[in-house]
Amino acid sequence: MRGSKVLLVQAGGLGDMAVATAVLKNYQRYFGEGNVYIVTHLQNQARNVLGSRFAGRVIEIDQGRFKRNPLYAAKNVIRLRKIGFGTVIYNITNPISLCHSSFFIAGLDARQTVGYEGERFYLDVGRKENPYHRFLIKFMLPKILDSFSFVVPSMPASLRDGGILPSAIAHQKKILEDFTGRKFDDYSTEAYFDGSKAGEGSGKMPKEKFFICHLGAGHHKLRWPVERYVGVSKMIEKEFGLVPVLTGMSAEEGLAERYLREIPDAISFVGKTDFSDLEGLIKGSSLVISNDTGMVHLAVALKKPSFCILGAGEVGRLSHYGYQDINRWIYDRNAGCFLDNFRCGNNAKDLYPCIDSITEQMVEKELEKFLRRLLLTKDVPREAFCYQ
Helix, strand or coil: CCCCEEEEECCCCHHHHHHHHHHHHHHHHHHCCCCEEEEECCHHHHHHHHHHHHCCEEEECCHHHHHHCHHHHHHHHHHHHHHCEEEEEECCCCHHHHHHHCCCHHHCCCCEEEEECCCHHHHHHHCCCCHHHHHHHHHHHHHHHHHCCEEECCCCCCCCCCCCCCCHHHHHHHHHHHHHCCCCCCCCCCCCCCHHHCCCCCCCCCCCCEEEEECCCCCHHHCCCHHHHHHHHHHHHHHHCCEEEEECCHHHHHHHHHHHHHCCCCEECCCCCCHHHHHHHHHHCCCEEEECCHHHHHHHHCCCCEEEECCCCCCCCCCCCEECCCEEEECCCCCCCCCCCCHHHCCCCCCCHHHHCCCHHHHHHHHHHHHHHHHCCCCCCCCCEECC
């Protein structure tokens, strides 16, 4: 029957999708299994992370092509209208992303449309940034919010302990609970892979105890230097007897080659893994170490130890959540660009200053303490999932 199905609009990359599972499973519980559809421009990644637990179906929309090609846009609006959505919910808390993702709302003919005013952090910094963002927030965002039948007000502009931002999970929880009028108890993130073929794409899984070193990052300026990963990896090998396993995309094979010249006994799966392989690798590892990447968020979702090297631009939003005894984050609190939305990188030729200021010695010191406690403890995590 028309109106029984709900469309959730989800923006962002793989890590954003993994974090969003905290609320997606509760939408499924509220509206009923099979009634929640998710539209995103990352279909293959979303489908592997989400599975049927979070959505009756994952639908791909090529956002750029939708805007440029009227025939493609019309075809996909017709496709979505045929499904018959009674409710469209934008699970998007960054107001700039909302402006970029609200391009097809008018054509869906849904009875209810739900949106979020936006995270105060982005509203504030957006007004200070480039003229384009100021234009979006001042002129475009109000029109988009007026088009929604239900607008969830922003959370108060407050920080968590340590002066870090509220988690994206807290904002998404507010959308869910304000709209449904219900409280939900479980906001842990989860991931479900098809592990039936784990290891077939990359070869045999390592027999030795190992840790994953993921060298890539969402932006090359946020990528901690390979040479520092090498130094930290040598410490882990020497002190804890763990073999390094490299993961990454084909475009990062050059990084892996530089790493392997220094640690030739490392096992590289860079450019050789699919999602079923990643499940096996993450579940079999003793630790995942990386920048703020999808790998870290998948490790949290799979309840595996992780250590994330974090830029200071938006600390707390997609960090400092999970299980405190096994998921750790390191950043430079004294960086002059703390909570500047990464404006520090505008004039940086190579690394963001807040990434470059995290030294090999800083990471080794924190990581050694973390691993000594972690490897002496069985049956982890022992602490409850936390996002506040």
